[in-house]
Amino acid sequence: MALPIQDLPAWACLNDVSFNNVEVTTTEDRGYGVISQKDLNDPEGTTDTHPLLAVPHDLVLNSLAVEEHAKEDREFKQLLDAVGHHSPRVNVLLFLLVQSARNSNTQHFNVGISNPWTQYLQFLPETVLLPTVWTEDERPLLRGTSLEVAVGAKLRALDNEFEMIREASSNIPCWNDLLWHSGAVSFNDWVHLDALYRSRCLELPKSGESMVPCIDMINHSSKASAYYDQNPRDEAVLLLRPGVTVSKGQEVTISYGDTKSAAEMLFSYGFIDPESTSESLVLPLAPFPDDPLAKAKLVAFGKAPRVHVARESGSIRWESSFAYLQCVNEEDGLDFRILQDNDGNQQLCVFWQDADVTEQISEFQKLAQTHPIPEILRLRVVVSVQENLESHLEQLKSELPPHDASSVRQECLRNGLLLRQIETSLLEDATQALEQEKNSLLKAENVVAYLGSMETSNSDLVGEEVSNEADDFS
Numbered sequence: 001m002a003l004p005i006q007d008l009p010a011w012a013c014l015n016d017v018s019f020n021n022v023e024v025t026t027t028e029d030r031g032y033g034v035i036s037q038k039d040l041n042d043p044e045g046t047t048d049t050h051p052l053l054a055v056p057h058d059l060v061l062n063s064l065a066v067e068e069h070a071k072e073d074r075e076f077k078q079l080l081d082a083v084g085h086h087s088p089r090v091n092v093l094l095f096l097l098v099q100s101a102r103n104s105n106t107q108h109f110n111v112g113i114s115n116p117w118t119q120y121l122q123f124l125p126e127t128v129l130l131p132t133v134w135t136e137d138e139r140p141l142l143r144g145t146s147l148e149v150a151v152g153a154k155l156r157a158l159d160n161e162f163e164m165i166r167e168a169s170s171n172i173p174c175w176n177d178l179l180w181h182s183g184a185v186s187f188n189d190w191v192h193l194d195a196l197y198r199s200r201c202l203e204l205p206k207s208g209e210s211m212v213p214c215i216d217m218i219n220h221s222s223k224a225s226a227y228y229d230q231n232p233r234d235e236a237v238l239l240l241r242p243g244v245t246v247s248k249g250q251e252v253t254i255s256y257g258d259t260k261s262a263a264e265m266l267f268s269y270g271f272i273d274p275e276s277t278s279e280s281l282v283l284p285l286a287p288f289p290d291d292p293l294a295k296a297k298l299v300a301f302g303k304a305p306r307v308h309v310a311r312e313s314g315s316i317r318w319e320s321s322f323a324y325l326q327c328v329n330e331e332d333g334l335d336f337r338i339l340q341d342n343d344g345n346q347q348l349c350v351f352w353q354d355a356d357v358t359e360q361i362s363e364f365q366k367l368a369q370t371h372p373i374p375e376i377l378r379l380r381v382v383v384s385v386q387e388n389l390e391s392h393l394e395q396l397k398s399e400l401p402p403h404d405a406s407s408v409r410q411e412c413l414r415n416g417l418l419l420r421q422i423e424t425s426l427l428e429d430a431t432q433a434l435e436q437e438k439n440s441l442l443k444a445e446n447v448v449a450y451l452g453s454m455e456t457s458n459s460d461l462v463g464e465e466v467s468n469e470a471d472d473f474s
């Protein structure tokens with residue numbers, strides 16, 4: 001059940017939200033947005049006392065607010081307790097899940113206490129085109145991009161959360177009837193609410209990660225005219241940037257983050273800012289399949305192995321601690337040991353050049369500088385990272401499955417193709433930079449000497465094998 005945006009001023013008035021010279025309206029291509037009702041400018045930065053929008057603290061929705069709500073809402077508290085007061089994000093999503101079930105099932109839904117968010121949810125878009133919401137036909141647009149693995153992993157995590165919630169709440173008769181038996185809620189609702197949350201939550205200076213009604217109607221621009229803050233009364237406020245002029249009828253915008261990459265913008269907000277200058281990506285790495293230490297390396301590293309690639313001031317930079325760990329073995333000075341503490345607990349420890357580096361493993365790139373021939377290690381790492389980037393590049397350049405307007409929404413197609421184009425360009429330049437580095441490492445004195453010595457020992461070996469054979473034949 002959706003409410004028309006024309007009803008928002010009445011909701012705002014009832015809930016003490018003040019709009020000053022701005023209003024929420026439908027924009028040409030970005031859903032709702034906030035526009036100015038008169039020429040705005042603030043040469044002296046006085047909007048602190050006259051914000052464009054002020055939202056009372058009790059409407060700010062975050063984990064703390066959900067816990068406060070639960071104190072007064074016995075049924076909801078039961079639900080929260082059953083789910084185990086999970087992460088702050090899950091607490092907020094659970095609260096939203098109940099409000100949206102209440103909206104879709106109003107006739108029968110009289111459990112718990114309704115609140116301003118129940119109605120506010122009805123102003124929010126019914127479709128938010130974040131990649132987690134893309135269909136099976138749309139997701140192949142991400143093949144080879146840095147989002148391919150990230151979106152799959154996010155969907156699996158959402159599935160686990162949803163199953164956990166279903167299991168925990170099925171034991172409470174009233175929630176079992178309302179959420180599951182009535183069919184009010186499905187996995188798609190959970191995915192939708194997660195997308196709403198991700199694309200609308202703000203990082204407030206005092207309240208932290210929160211959803212704020214009405215301020216979440218403001219669109220992004222890399223040339224933002226406004227910013228949000230919290231005033232001494234802890235209200236969330238929208239302020240004009242000092243020195244900025246917004247003409248009557250023009251959109252007021254904020255920045256969703258100047259340094260976010262195209263993939264991050266698409267993942268969190270469902271669009272890519274074509275004017276953004278931030279160029280970076282993060283790709284997954286895997287240990288070599290024939291590495292006997294692969295499992296130990298993964299466990300010791302403790303997080304998903306990745307390579308970060310960025311263009312900064314026109315030059316390519318890349319970084320990957322795991323790539324270094326991936327390329328060393330026992331002969332280089334790497335060792336894994338199981339140590340036992342006084343309580344009998346066992347821990348996998350990593351030793352590098354005989355020093356325990358378990359706690360510093362995430363900085364292995366730095367530690368690896370003590371390798372006996374650092375240029376040789378760098379060469380191995382460069383070759384391995386280059387191969388990884390090239391395989392993504394190959395997928396990015398391969399043909400996409402056929403797609404037509406009936407199966408792929410225009411917005412997904414446009415964003416998918418733009419992401420592919422941005423990441424292809426960055427990966428092409430990165431693989432070229434790696435090729436150059438590889439060629440110059442191959443000429444380094446240490447490397448030439450090392451490879452020469454390897455050749456000699458190999459030919460000695462071949463010589464030995466030949467003479468052994470000769471022995472055998474004699």
Ligand SMILES: C[S@@+](CC[C@H](N)C(=O)[O-])C[C@H]1O[C@@H](n2cnc3c(N)ncnc32)[C@H](O)[C@@H]1O
Pocket residue numbers: 029030031032033124125128129199200216217218219220221268269270271273
């Ligand atoms: C916080 S909401 C802003 C209000 C939103 N337009 C609405 O209709 O409710 C964030 C969402 O607005 C849209 N959006 C914001 N800035 C945009 C931009 N510069 N280009 C395209 N879409 C934008 C995206 O869909 C994003 O997920």
